[in-house]
Amino acid sequence: MTDTGESTITVHGTVAAGFENVREEFAAVLAADHTEPGGQLAVYHHGRPVVDLWAGEGMAGDSLPAVYSSTKGAAHLVVALLVQDGVIDPDRTVASYWPEFAAEGKxxxxARELISHRAxxxxxxxxxxxxxxADDRVVAGRLAGQxxxxTPGTEYGYHALVIGALTGxxxxxxxxxxxxxxxxxxxRAPYGLDFHLGLPEELxxxxxxxxxxxxxxxxxxxxAANPIDLDSLMAVAxxxxxxxxxxxxxxxxxxxxxxxxxxxxGGVGSARGLAGMYAAAIxxxxxxxxxxxxxxxAEIGRVRWTGTDVVTAEVDAFAFGFEASRAHYPALGEGAFGHSGAAGSQAxxxxxxxxxxxYTRRRFALPGGAAPENERLSAAVGEAVAKL
Known part of the structure; x- marks a missing residue:
């Protein structure tokens, strides 16, 4: 491991031999960000931590920023485990588990269509x-009769703030x-992950x-030239x-x-926690x-939908509840899966x-979703792995 530093912004942390280029790219992307840069980056390779970096005022390696929709990765990992256990059958109707959900033609x-943002x-x-x-039970109760x-099942549209309550x-x-x-x-507990769905008061x-x-x-x-249309599905969602x-x-x-x-x-966690969760998964x-x-x-990494999202109007690709990550980062292999978050996080x-x-940030990356620097950082990780 090698201690790190950069002349224009101080980068803290360590990288394993062969991943020095990732440290350099991390320093470069934060130095180029003039909006009070601050972030964390963590990478595992075959279950071994190889990158653990952080920078920015008030940001430490164990700082716990909000990760917004990267939370969905944790929620859908739980669903994947229950499908693997045979506890949830994704091809049964939601109403067979949750009868009140059948209201209004649903x-x-x-369950597969629900987790795939088609409800x-x-x-x-x-x-x-x-x-x-804040309370998934309140959200689910309201949506059951909504x-x-x-028409359920006919379109894909990102259920940004409610999908976890529905699947939950x-x-x-x-x-x-x-x-x-x-x-x-x-x-979380078995692996000691610094990624929480419910942050304890002491943290x-x-x-x-x-x-x-x-x-x-x-x-x-x-x-200013193109204000959000308040009648759009995006404004609603x-x-x-x-x-x-x-x-x-x-x-x-x-x-x-x-x-x-x-x-x-609602998830709160460090880059270490996010990367550690996905390392434990695979x-x-x-x-x-x-x-x-x-x-x-193979099931959760398979691309199940590609096209234009009727909510965000963006071209996207989704797997079983997760984003199909290779669509955004071509250096990744087939079956890569994860989830980004509104403030710029990616995992x-x-x-x-x-x-x-x-990857986490302490300031929103505009216009939203995964911060653009994730493209450069992911490419640097891919280059390092390819040379091992």
Missing amino acids: GGLT GLIWADGGFTVEEL RPYW EVVRRVTGRSIQEIFEERV EPRYVPIRPGVATPEQAAES FGFASDPPLDMVALANTRAVRALGPASV SEVDGRAPLLQPGTL YADPANGVAYG
Whole structure:
């Protein structure tokens, strides 16, 4: 391992021999970010930590920023484990597990279609407060009787703030326990992961508040020229059409959200925690067998949908609840899966190459979703692995 530093921004942490280029790229992308840069990067290779870096004011290796939708990776890992156990059959209807869900023409939707963002339940009439969004049971209860925004099963549309509550209610009806409880018992605690769906009060001093993004003049001009259409599905799904509009920064910075850890967006963790979770999913770690068996990995990594998302209007690719990561990072192998987060975080597993990757930021990367530097960082990791 090698200690690190950079003249324009101090980079802390270590890299294994052969991964020096990743350290250099991490320093370069943060030095190029003039919006108070700060982030963490962690990488495992075949279950062994090979990159552990951090930089920025107030950011340490064990800092715990909010990771927004990277939380969905943890939630859907729990679902994958229950499918692997034979506890959930993805081709059974949701209503067979959760009878109230059948209201308003949703009775034929399967669990596979639900986790694949095809339910059309992107929001509830009247919207949600931040306090309501913190509680998955409240969200699920409201959505059970909600009329869908499209015929269930016919379209793909990102259920940004509610998918974890929906799949979580299926988990609860089958097991009697929440996604958060199962994640803690089967994933976080056994591996000592610094990634929490429900941040304990005693860890609050390590929380790094998320800061709003800083728009470039070009981004500000684009936003002014093309304001969000409040009648669009995107405005509905992200709470922008609510009164008052949902404040995404305030959402993560609310203690109730961190305490309850809603399975769509409420996770709090370090890059180490994110990468460690995906390493545990695909590799032997500390003498423990991989959480997911080869057949399960093949199922959850298989691309099940590609096209234009009817909510975000973006071209995307999704696997079984996870983003199909190779569509965004071509250096990854077939079957790579993971999930990004609104503030810029990214985390994924690349089983073909034995790589698990985690990245966090303390400030929103605009316009949203995975920060663009993940492309450079992922490419650098791929180059290092290819040379081993």
